[in-house]
Amino acid sequence: MFDLHVATFAMVSYEFINSAANITTVGILVISAIAAAISLHHSQAFNQISAVLVMERDMRSPEMQESFRFVENELPFKMRNEEFRAQLEAIGFIDSRVHLEINVCNWFNAMGTLLKNNLVEESAWMDLFSRLVVHYWEILAPVIAIMRRKRGDVQYANFEYVAILAREWLEEHPSGRFPKKVPRMTLKDPWLEADRART
Numbered sequence: 629m630f631d632l633h634v635a636t637f638a639m640v641s642y643e644f645i646n647s648a649a650n651i652t653t654v655g656i657l658v659i660s661a662i663a664a665a666i667s668l669h670h671s672q673a674f675n676q677i678s679a680v681l682v683m684e685r686d687m688r689s690p691e692m693q694e695s696f697r698f699v700e701n702e703l704p705f706k707m708r709n710e711e712f713r714a715q716l717e718a719i720g721f722i723d724s725r726v727h728l729e730i731n732v733c734n735w736f737n738a739m740g741t742l743l744k745n746n747l748v749e750e751s752a753w754m755d756l757f758s759r760l761v762v763h764y765w766e767i768l769a770p771v772i773a774i775m776r777r778k779r780g781d782v783q784y785a786n787f788e789y790v791a792i793l794a795r796e797w798l799e800e801h802p803s804g805r806f807p808k809k810v811p812r813m814t815l816k817d818p819w820l821e822a823d824r825a826r827t
Contacts (some may be wrong), residue, residue, distance in 0.1 A: 633718065684756070687735065695731035699767055707770060716774045725757050729771050732764060733784050740786025743793065755805050760793040765791035 685723065686692060706712045715722060726728040739757065742748045775783045806812070 692731060692735060695728040695735075696764075699732050699764065702822035703767065703771070713774055716771060717777050719778050729768060733768055733787055734771065736761060736764060736768075736787040736790060737784050738786075740788070740790035743790055744786055750797075751805075754794060754797040754801075758797045759800075761791050761794040762798060765794075 687696075713726075715727065722730055739761070741751070743750055743753060768787075772784045772787070
């Protein structure tokens with residue numbers, strides 16, 4: 629009788645230990661899954677920050693700064709040249725050493741690709757770049773229209789996409805997203821009167 633009781637106790641103890649081990653294993657798996665989800669979230673946030681910082685760095689590069697300067701100062705005059713426009717319309721290679729506007733179009737198109745594929749967070753990106761996108765879309769739209777004559781609407785479609793989003797964002801946030809509870813600083817403009825008199 630004593631031996632049967634010890635055998636039963638040993639069997640119960642084994643079943644209890646086995647059940648406890650299974651519950652512990654499930655608990656560890658759940659905790660691991662939660663930790664992995666948190667890690668993935670942080671990894672995605674880091675990747676988004678990295679993407680924005682890389683695009684910001686690229687925009688500040690000497691090559692891109694020269695391209696932006698070209699678009700602002702020279703492109704309106706170059707667009708009056710028939711040969712310049714014909715180079716944009718022709719299918720094939722466009723020399724970005726002559727057509728620096730292509731660098732700017734490519735940069736904004738890459739931005740649109742990142743946003744469209746949710747690789748960067750839209751609100752933060754718009755807070756940084758929305759005005760710039762709309763401004764350059766307005767300048768570069770005639771260039772893109774010429775390129776689309778033979779290439780179709782796919783040409784710089786992601787630039788167009790980000791320009792649409794930026795316009796919508798600016799309509800919703802005409803003064804940006806400055807926190808309402810934070811009082812604005814008063815700026816002194818000592819040259820305002822002199823500059824207004826000049827114009």
